[in-house]
Amino acid sequence: MHEERIPLNGTFELTARCNLKCKMCLVRVDEETISSLGLRELTTKEWIDLAKQARESGTLQLLLTGGEPMLRKDFCKIYTEIYKMGFVIVLYTNATLVSDKVMDVLEKCPPHQIGISVYGSNPSIYEKVCGSGNAFYRMVDGVKKLTTLPSSINIRTTIIKDNIGDYKNIYMLAKSFGEDITFSRSRIVCRTTRHGIADVDACRLSPEENIDFIYGAYLERLSKDLIDKPIEIEYTVEEKKSELFGCDAGIQSYTITWDGKLIGCQLLGEFMTDPLSEGFEKVWETFVETVPELKQIDTCRDCKYKLFCMACPALRYCETKSLFGNPKYLCREAEYSHKILEKLISTKGSEIYENV
Amino acid sequence: MRVNQNFVLRKIKGANIIVPLGEAIKKANGIMVLNETGAYIFEALQEEKDFEELVSCIMVEYGVPLDVAKSDTSDFLEELRTYGILMEEE
Numbered sequence: 001m002h003e004e005r006i007p008l009n010g011t012f013e014l015t016a017r018c019n020l021k022c023k024m025c026l027v028r029v030d031e032e033t034i035s036s037l038g039l040r041e042l043t044t045k046e047w048i049d050l051a052k053q054a055r056e057s058g059t060l061q062l063l064l065t066g067g068e069p070m071l072r073k074d075f076c077k078i079y080t081e082i083y084k085m086g087f088v089i090v091l092y093t094n095a096t097l098v099s100d101k102v103m104d105v106l107e108k109c110p111p112h113q114i115g116i117s118v119y120g121s122n123p124s125i126y127e128k129v130c131g132s133g134n135a136f137y138r139m140v141d142g143v144k145k146l147t148t149l150p151s152s153i154n155i156r157t158t159i160i161k162d163n164i165g166d167y168k169n170i171y172m173l174a175k176s177f178g179e180d181i182t183f184s185r186s187r188i189v190c191r192t193t194r195h196g197i198a199d200v201d202a203c204r205l206s207p208e209e210n211i212d213f214i215y216g217a218y219l220e221r222l223s224k225d226l227i228d229k230p231i232e233i234e235y236t237v238e239e240k241k242s243e244l245f246g247c248d249a250g251i252q253s254y255t256i257t258w259d260g261k262l263i264g265c266q267l268l269g270e271f272m273t274d275p276l277s278e279g280f281e282k283v284w285e286t287f288v289e290t291v292p293e294l295k296q297i298d299t300c301r302d303c304k305y306k307l308f309c310m311a312c313p314a315l316r317y318c319e320t321k322s323l324f325g326n327p328k329y330l331c332r333e334a335e336y337s338h339k340i341l342e343k344l345i346s347t348k349g350s351e352i353y354e355n356v
Numbered sequence: 357m358r359v360n361q362n363f364v365l366r367k368i369k370g371a372n373i374i375v376p377l378g379e380a381i382k383k384a385n386g387i388m389v390l391n392e393t394g395a396y397i398f399e400a401l402q403e404e405k406d407f408e409e410l411v412s413c414i415m416v417e418y419g420v421p422l423d424v425a426k427s428d429t430s431d432f433l434e435e436l437r438t439y440g441i442l443m444e445e446e
Binding site: 004006058060084087088108109151152 | 364369373378382387
């Protein structure tokens with residue numbers, strides 16, 4: 001039995017195209033790939049119709065994302081029509097295409113939240129990460145415009161080999177745009193989903209580097225505590241819910257892909273229903289029937305590192321293109337996290353503290 | 357008085373949720389959940405009404421005495437004022 005399913009949180013992936021070519025992008029597809037796949041993006045009318053249906057079915061929060069949504073020539077039309085429907089609107093953008101026309105629309109219809117991706121603090125890093133140095137200047141200009149809106153602003157970054165040395169500068173740049181701006185970084189850089197064309201393996205940090213980077217600050221804090229008062233760590237793993245994917249996907253949230261399929265979350269590439277031909281409400285209802293019971297993977301059941309494991313069906317899919325694959329990158333992350341914690345406890349933090 | 361048209365009432369599976377839009381986000385960038393009476397008042401104030409008219413509507417709708425209707429309505433309207441939801445002529 002499933003708890004009551006309400007499609008409260010929706011994601012509309014308006015396009016998978018982008019004006020930037022970020023090396024680690026999960027989603028980006030170019031026009032050649034789209035035509036070679038025989039697929040197409042939804043039309044203006046199709047997005048607006050789907051939004052109306054999603055509203056009727058109970059969607060409250062709607063994330064408009066891409067690719068880069070402002071790359072669509074009809075972005076202003078789609079955005080304005082959807083905004084009027086009364087969603088809590090979240091808009092993700094790289095802020096490099098914030099034209100006067102876009103600002104006119106956003107001033108009349110400010111999103112409740114804007115997530116802006118920023119991947120470097122100067123043109124040279126933008127050239128390396130996003131394939132365009134000039135994009136840095138356009139991003140700065142765009143962020144300055146967007147911060148004049150009453151929207152909550154979250155600057156988001158993703159760290160790869162090319163910008164890890166720039167991380168502190170990215171943070172400082174983000175904070176320089178305004179005191180109220182929040183800053184976040186991706187926990188993991190996973191391989192592409194669905195038809196994404198980026199070669200993520202070539203640019204992401206190794207699992208060990210990623211853990212050192214992500215937990216560096218936490219370790220510093222933890223180790224200070226441990227020096228004074230040793231702690232005992234209890235290893236318990238909360239059993240994940242067996243329903244669908246073990247999270248809100250398909251229970252309270254969903255994504256409509258750029259080519260018009262309803263899926264559980266943006267990372268997933270399986271279990272797709274077709275709201276264009278059958279209607280949103282019907283495919284939301286039947287979506288659950290398309291997902292088989294996802295039992296715990298045998299090789300993972302007794303893994304001693306599972307306390308530290310990030311794997312979920314969507315990440316398994318991105319990493320291995322199978323919901324039941326063993327995502328080696330995540331296995332190495334979990335093993336390394338375990339090793340760090342053990343070391344932290346045995347040395348009461350002092351040794352690791354010196355290395356962080 | 358009437359409600360600011362930049363606030364939209366969404367009814368989702370029995371919950372009454374107010375979503376601010378446009379200019380309203382400046383003062384209230386978040387949702388507000390109303391109970392049934394709150395939602396009734398919000399809908400009643402889609403058209404201009406004075407305090408006495410609104411209290412009469414509530415007495416009829418919920419069968420409560422005048423003093424209770426006045427007191428509860430007054431408290432709720434104050435809440436609406438705080439978030440810029442109520443539009444009143446000077």
